[in-house]
Amino acid sequence: MARLRDIVFDCAHPAATARFWAAALDGYAVAPYDDEELARLRALGITDVEDDPTVLVESSMGGPRLFFQRVPEGKSGKNRVHPDLRAADPEAETERLTGLGATVVARYADHVLLADPEGNEFCLFGGT
Known part of the structure; x- marks a missing residue:
């Protein structure tokens, strides 16, 4: 396997x-x-x-x-695969990640869609 x-x-x-x-x-x-x-x-x-x-x-x-x-x-389109991250305080983590160079792409009820400095999308959820 x-x-x-x-x-x-x-x-x-x-x-x-x-x-x-x-x-x-x-x-x-x-x-x-x-x-x-x-x-x-x-x-x-x-x-x-x-x-x-x-x-x-x-x-x-x-x-x-x-x-x-x-x-x-x-990069020419949406990622077909992307990492999902989680943080106890997603708002604080969103601020930290944008401070590192990420950008917020969209906000949803249960997560934030971000992109790294190269435009690769990833999601941030709340939780531990």
Whole structure:
């Protein structure tokens, strides 16, 4: 039986998008760059991690990894798959997320539809 390995986000700016999601989610952080990874990037001609075409975000709590990869085309429509988040205080969390760069797309009775800085939609529900 298959197991979930990564949730992959196509984006124009993987490093910035990865930082947004690492800050947005409890227990997540951009994977550190070790010497081997830095050597791999240098071999590709990349000297600044901001230009890394693939950035990994890991969970310290055993959640799925998030993988951000550069793609040449821009987002052209509604996401077919999107993350659903929850927070005890969704209004406060909406403010925090918009402070990180998210935008509110729509408000519904039971959730808020937001978009990350690259336009990827996600929902925020109340609850614990």
